[in-house]
Amino acid sequence: RDYYLERRYPAFGNLVPRDVASRAAKERCDEGYGVGTTKLAVYLDFKDAIVRYGKIEAGKQGLDHVDEASIIKMGKAVVEEKYGNLFEMYEKITGENPYEMPMRIYPAVHYTMGGLWVDYELKTTVDGLYCLGEANFSDHGANRLGASALMQGLADGYFVIPYTLGNYLADDIRTASIPTSHPAFEETEKAVSERINKLMSIRGSQTVESFHKRLGKIMWDKCGMARNAKGLQEAIVEIQQLKKEFWSDVKIPGGINEMNPELDKAGRVADFIELGELMCKDALQRNESCGGHFREESQTEDGEAKRDDDNYSYVAAWEYKQESEWQLNKEPLTFEIVKPTQRSYK
Numbered sequence: 001r002d003y004y005l006e007r008r009y010p011a012f013g014n015l016v017p018r019d020v021a022s023r024a025a026k027e028r029c030d031e032g033y034g035v036g037t038t039k040l041a042v043y044l045d046f047k048d049a050i051v052r053y054g055k056i057e058a059g060k061q062g063l064d065h066v067d068e069a070s071i072i073k074m075g076k077a078v079v080e081e082k083y084g085n086l087f088e089m090y091e092k093i094t095g096e097n098p099y100e101m102p103m104r105i106y107p108a109v110h111y112t113m114g115g116l117w118v119d120y121e122l123k124t125t126v127d128g129l130y131c132l133g134e135a136n137f138s139d140h141g142a143n144r145l146g147a148s149a150l151m152q153g154l155a156d157g158y159f160v161i162p163y164t165l166g167n168y169l170a171d172d173i174r175t176a177s178i179p180t181s182h183p184a185f186e187e188t189e190k191a192v193s194e195r196i197n198k199l200m201s202i203r204g205s206q207t208v209e210s211f212h213k214r215l216g217k218i219m220w221d222k223c224g225m226a227r228n229a230k231g232l233q234e235a236i237v238e239i240q241q242l243k244k245e246f247w248s249d250v251k252i253p254g255g256i257n258e259m260n261p262e263l264d265k266a267g268r269v270a271d272f273i274e275l276g277e278l279m280c281k282d283a284l285q286r287n288e289s290c291g292g293h294f295r296e297e298s299q300t301e302d303g304e305a306k307r308d309d310d311n312y313s314y315v316a317a318w319e320y321k322q323e324s325e326w327q328l329n330k331e332p333l334t335f336e337i338v339k340p341t342q343r344s345y346k
Contacts, residue, residue: 050075121164204249
């Protein structure tokens with residue numbers, strides 16, 4: 001057994017942040033130490049935790065002499081209370097009991113960091129447009145941490161927007177319905193219609209799903225948890241080529257005037273291709289490691305993320321200019337009380 005997180009980060013062990021833990025798991029698999037048939041997994045073993053929780057529970061109950069079976073039983077009860085639903089889902093999917101057989105886990109794409117600017121009422125820079133949950137960056141990062149992300153959506157939906165949206169609508173209550181003959185509506189409807197017709201007229205030979213998978217592989221291999229300049233430059237070229245193929249050879253069955261999930265997905269994948277290229281360009285220009293962005297050229301002697309706050313202490317937004325061309329707009333970040341520092345979990 002190699003408890004690699006405890007070995008590499010003795011002070012924190014399994015409590016290191018998810019970006020650190022994910023990179024460490026991928027590194028072990030890349031080095032050939034993966035488990036399972038694909039070798040793309042590491043074990044998450046609760047055996048020692050069950051025994052430890054069992055002994056703690058026995059101590060709480062004042063039981064001095066407890067046999068091993070009872071300790072394991074008490075430990076399982078504690079773990080079940082904490083992670084029961086997760087363990088149930090895992091067993092349904094894999095057919096293995098995680099209380100007895102170590103779980104197999106592997107990092108996956110989780111979130112795209114970013115989000116729209118909002119004020120304290122959750123209104124964006126577009127008057128009347130509000131943005132809730134993970135889609136804004138009112139609590140940048142904090143609203144993208146697993147269950148915290150769900151709570152952000154619930155908190156915004158239940159406790160913020162019912163009151164703040166009302167303030168906006170109160171000033172607009174006598175505004176008549178805006179007709180669909182409004183120039184802005186007609187312009188947008190025309191653009192959407194042209195895009196849909198263009199997609200349906202291609203009648204190529206490759207499925208939408210195949211493009212989605214190919215894009216995902218490019219992003220995972222070259223703009224994943226660890227990136228480097230060479231890989232990102234290659235990814236940009238490959239995505240641009242994929243985009244040309246998509247718009248010349250995608251095959252979408254069905255028609256326009258019917259419920260057509262493939263047409264819906266085609267529109268989304270077209271957007272994903274644009275976003276994928278932009279993400280690679282964004283990662284390429286940020287030549288430092290920080291948070292979920294790890295540039296292999298920017299790491300410490302121990303292989304940990306190395307920040308460059310002198311050159312990259314800003315929040316940024318990309319502005320679309322024309323096809324495959326964006327402009328980076330920066331807003332400097334000023335820290336008056338809490339100062340950014342280099343992370344260390346050794």
